[in-house]
Amino acid sequence: MFKKLSLLSLLGFILFSCEKKPVQLTDEEYSKLTEEQKRSPEHALDGILVSDDRLELTLFASEPMMSNPTNMDIDDRGRVWIAEAYNYRTSLNPRNPTRAEGDRILIMEDTDGDGVADESKVFYQGNDINAALGIAVLGDKVYVSVSPYVYVFTDADGDDVPEKKEILFEGVGGEQHDHGMHSFNFGPDGKIYFNYGNEGRGIRHADGSPIIDPLGRPVNSETQPYREGMVFRMDPDGSDVEVLGWNFRNNYELATDSYGRMWQSDNDDDGNRSTRINYVMDYGNYGFKDEVTGADWRARRINMEDSVYQQHWHLNDPGVVPNLLQTYAGSPTGILVYEGKLLPEEYQNQIIHSDAGPNIVRAYPTTPSGAGFNAKIINLLDGNPRDNWFRPSDVTVAPDGSLFISDWYDPGVGGHAMGDLDKGRIYRLAPKGVDYNVSKPDYSSISSLVELLQNPNRATHFKAFMALVEKGAEAKDALEKLYTEGDSRMRARAFWVLTKLPNGNDYIKTAASDSDENIRVAAVRAYRNNKMSDVSFLLEMAGDESAQVRREVALAIRYKSNPEVWLKLANNYESGDRWYLEALGIAAEGFWDDYLPKYLEGVGSGWMESQEAKDIVWRSRASNTAELLGKIILTQPGRNNQAYYRALDFQPSNSKNETLKGLLANAPEEDQLIILRQISFDPSNPDRQILSLARQTAGSISDDRDFMDIVSKYELTDQKDRLRKLVYQSENNRYSQMAANIYASLYGMDDIEQSFSNTDQAQSILAIQKFGSIDNEAMAKALAKIYTDESKSLELRTAAMEAARGYNSEPYLWELAKADQIPADMLPIAEKILLSSWNGTIRAEANEKFGDASDKDAVDLPKLLAQQGDVEKGLLLADTYCLACHKIGDKGIDFGPALTEIGDKLSKEGLFNAILNPSEGMGFGYETQLVKMKDGTQFTCIVNSKTENDLVVKLVGTAEQKVYKLVDVESITQLEESLMPKFPLSETELVNLVSYLETLRK
Known part of the structure; x- marks a missing residue:
């Protein structure tokens, strides 16, 4: 008997122990795991820190059940739907295997109630949905976003097999583009909301006809005011499509709250610490590109903001809606407004957001501030301290109010590249001790429908909303009771349904006098939705407190x-x-x-x-704004006027110029420089008054950049001495290069070559180092005269050889190399330049000629990952190779993405891959573009913007923008090869460089 009791007790203890949640490993225990163990599902929870000790994270699903989830939704039965992306950007990743059958839409379910998915079924699979970025399950429709299409699958009989697949929209950006169409979301007003990033370019109906705005303009990136990423909404049947916001960069997902307000995140130009959260005010311009010209945010302008994030979004410009919150470095993804009751109070009714870059999930509590909002940040989940493969791609609320997080799980964050094909996870976040339990929803009674209308899960909300609208007047009493007695947000949900019933406009008028300002906000929004035209209503509301x-x-x-x-x-x-x-x-x-x-x-x-x-x-x-701005400027001269001068840029050019010219007569000296910078000037047909002022002013301009702008714009040839001093100055290499190019354009190569022949060798070498930064064939030939002349000193020839790099210079160097005309003592330097050339064709041919054996496929990555390099030596390598085209803190050139916090964005594996295989992960906006001009010349570059008249580019290795007239451009073609060269680094150098880059964190 004792033995039986002991056995039973032991069995009970074992069962009880099995039911207990595993304790997360300590930092010391986690650090002892192997890399393979850290990446395994068994230790997935050990890699993520939960910031609130009242909450518990559990693993709902992982590989091999599913992999690479880009987006997620949860239906009213609590089943998790994901869009997989195994075949992600296959054209850019030829080394990766592909799934011949195409990518999948999966449905995962916990059938035995243990909180872990045990059943997975394929809803749809095909190459037509490869790398879909959005999925929304609304009733019997499933919306799948995969640029350039949006597909709608219909499963009318509910057997999880779609009867039909239809195209809802087409023509949205390039195929499989991360900055194209994103997911759809049901709003409380019965509308469906969605967005696309700045590769979207435009949107068309399935028949190819464009979406038209109320003024008859097609909604695309070629039609002002529409630019870059945009926000839309439509009726559930796909009709009445409206554009609601524009000029975002990569606004990944859109969220709505119960009052009908919209919220989203937006990604910056990679590496510029300017990601943001937006309250989306209808019809707002959000400032990624210049509203009028379409110019890139780096373009120098009057009243340019001090901080990068303000510059990035043109926040000082009239016509730009403010940002709600800066989240700085990141790769923002899914977002929602949590209107459940399960999570603690501080997260209720707040924005919750996933950011794959810093491996984090956050909440952003907001409070009204005037007509806008303030917000703060609360961290929920953080993978960065331990597992920076945690890449949360989406957040979704289940019917029980728990929060689900999909995890792309990869050493990188997408951006056209992936380092792992097979892994992916789904997590559930809920209060400790609260198991996942979803009961079957009852849509048969009005009382149950009203209850389901309040559910935080959007799929449930949608079905209840539609069913109540269909019930019509029969549902009126129950909805009025909720509107009267519910909390504010649930009152709003009831209100929206009531506006769809007979006499719905009466409810709008009632809500307009509600004591809750948010209900009154919903009333005005409903006025628009119901297409009311009662001006007296609006006039009364215009006086609201x-x-x-x-x-x-x-x-x-x-x-x-x-x-x-x-x-x-x-x-x-x-x-x-x-x-x-x-x-x-x-x-x-x-x-x-x-x-x-x-x-x-x-x-x-x-x-x-x-x-x-x-x-x-x-x-x-x-039409008279420019004149009025001029009057304001005259009353308050000085720096306080810069905002008003900048406002002139948004007026018609003739009015702007008339005002600026008129200001000259009375403007103080400090304003004259602003006028010279801002006024239009044609050197081929110069305005003599303006040119005379430029000549008088140039010598007294204290700011070097202002000085160079004026000298270049007005082609002033009488400032040679100062310009030459700027070339030789050592404090600012960027200004030195800029001055050298201006000097060459004004005075020609003969003057420069004389500097190379200075009898003082030290001065000759200095001239070669400074002017040698000019990247063109003329300079390449001038330098060749020196390094091929063996009668000259080794020091002089070496300086000339080392200066012979540059995209436009290297073709001439390569011709000499092919003809074996480079002296033997200079050849090692030439080889190094050519083997790391920005020109992929030259690089490949140089590899063949010089027998470079370093093959990226031959690199033993596991061996490299196991090594810890010398950080100090890595810093020196970064100074040598990276700073030529990247910013690291205050150093370097703003050409490619900034690397200041790259250690937070990419794992160690991701860093190695970015160096070894740069073409697999080009950041959007940094792709290689081949520009062919009508005069037969061509060049590769990064295109910053294309306006109605101009093409604005950055040439290799420079932060400066160059403008070409669009009429002179024959074609612009995006190439599959990155501008970043493969550097001829040894394995030891690679490890040292990555070890240093890992330290670049915020």
Whole structure:
């Protein structure tokens, strides 16, 4: 008996022990794991830190059940749907195997209630959905986003096998592009919201016809004001498509809250620490590119912001909606507004967001601030301290209120490259002790439908919403009860359904007088959705005490002339509320000539004493705005005027120039430089007054960059001495290169070659080092005269040989090498230059000629990963190879993506792959472009922007932009090969370099 009891007790203890959750390894224990163990599903939870000790992370699914999840949704039964991307960017990754049957849409389910998926089924598989970036399960429809298409699968009988697949939209960017179409999301108003990144370019219906805005303009990147990434919404049947925001870079996913407000993240140009979270104000311009010209954010401009993130989004420009929050370095992905009750209170009703770059999941609690918002950051999950392969690609709420996180799990963050094909995970985050338990939803009764309407899971919300709308008046009483007694957000959900019932507009009028400002916000948004046209309603709401409500009224009158409403809104503007000011500008678009004079008349003749009036003039686009800006400038000369000078750039060019020229007569000396920089000037037909001023002013310009801009713009040849000093200065190599190029354009090569022949050898070498940075064939030939002349000193020839690098110089060097005309003592330097050439053709041919045996496929990566290099030696290698085209902190050239925090973004494996196989992971916006000109010349570059008239590029190895007239360009072709060369590094050097790059963290 004792033995039986002991056995039973032991068995019970064992069973109890098995049910206990495993304890996460300590830092010391985790550090002792092998790399293989760290990457295994068994230790997946050990690699991720949960910031809130009230919460618990569990592993719901992992390889081999699934792999590489790019996006995720959860249906009303609690099943997890994922879009896999095994065949990710296969054209750029020829070394990777592919799944011949194509990528899959998977449904994973926990059938035995243990919180772990035990069943996985394929909903659809095919090469037509390779590397899909979005999936949304709404009723019997499944929306799959895979540029250039959006597919809608219909499963009417619910057997998890689609009866049909249809194209909803087409023509959205390039095939399989990360910056193309992203996922769809159900909004509380019965609309479906979606977005695409800056490779989207435009959107078309399935029949090829374009989406048209209310003014009849096609919505694409060639039509102003539409630029770059955009935000849209539509009815569930795909009709009534509206464009709601534009000029984002890679706005990966869109989230809505119960009031109908939109939120999303946006990725920066890689490495610039400028990722952001946006409150998306309808019809807003979000500033990635210059609104008027389309110029890149780096383009020098008046009133340019001090910080990179402000420059990046043109935040000082009139017409740009502010950012909600800067998240700095990252690769932002999925986002939602958590409106459940399961997670602790501080996460309820807040934005939750995944960022694959820093391996993190965060919450962003927001609070209203004027017509906009403030936000802060709370970390939820963090993989970076331990496992920087944790790449959260999406966040989704399950029907029980728990948070699910999909994990791409890879040494890199996508961006056209992947280091691992087979791994991928799904996690569940919930309070400790709360198991995953989803009951079957009941859509049969109105009481149950009202309960399901409040569910935080969007698939459940969608089905309940549609069913209640179908019930019509029968559901009215239950919905009115929820609207009366529920909490604010659930009241809003009930309100939206009520607006779809008979007499729905009556509910809008009732909500307009609600004591809750957020319900009143929803009322104004519903006014628009229901296409009401009651101006008295808007006029009343324009006087609302809440700036949040008044913001919505401003957005509601876009496209329609409502001077009385706009003037009432404008009179309630308080200086400093940029959100409100931009809402006024959005509302006034197309009507400024009607609105602005009436507004200024109301303010009176002393309007320039009112900061509010000056703000509105600054934001305005009336036909007399340039003249008004000139008047403001004359009353307050000096640096305070730069914002008003910049505002002139958004006025018609003839008005801008007339104003600037008119200011010359009375402008103080400190403003004359601004005018010279800003005014249009044609050297072939010069304005004598402007040219004379430039000549008088140039010598007294204290700022070197301003000086060079003026000398170059006006082709001033009388500033030779100062320009030459700038060439030789050692403090700023970038300015030295810029000055050298200007010097050559003004004075020619003869003058420079004389410098190379200085009787003082030290001065000759210095001239070669400074002017040798000019990258063209003329300079290549001038240098060749020196290094091929064996009568000259070894030191002089070596300096010339080392300067002979550069994309446009190396073809001449290669011709000499092929003809064996490079002296033997110079050949080792020439070989090094050619083997690391930016020109892939030269590099390949040089490898063949010089017998370079280093083959990337022959590299023993596991061997390299096991080694720890010398960080100091790696820093020297980075200075030698990386700084020529990358920024690291304050050093280097802003050509390729910045590397300042690359150790946070890429794992050790990812860093090796980026160096060894640069063409597999080109950052978007940094792809190699081949430009052919009509005169027969051609060059490779990075294209920063293409405007109506100009092509703005960065040539290899320089931070400076060069502008070509578009009429002179024959073609622009994107190449599959990265501009980054394969450096001729030994294994030891590779390990040292990566060891240093790993230290580059925030």
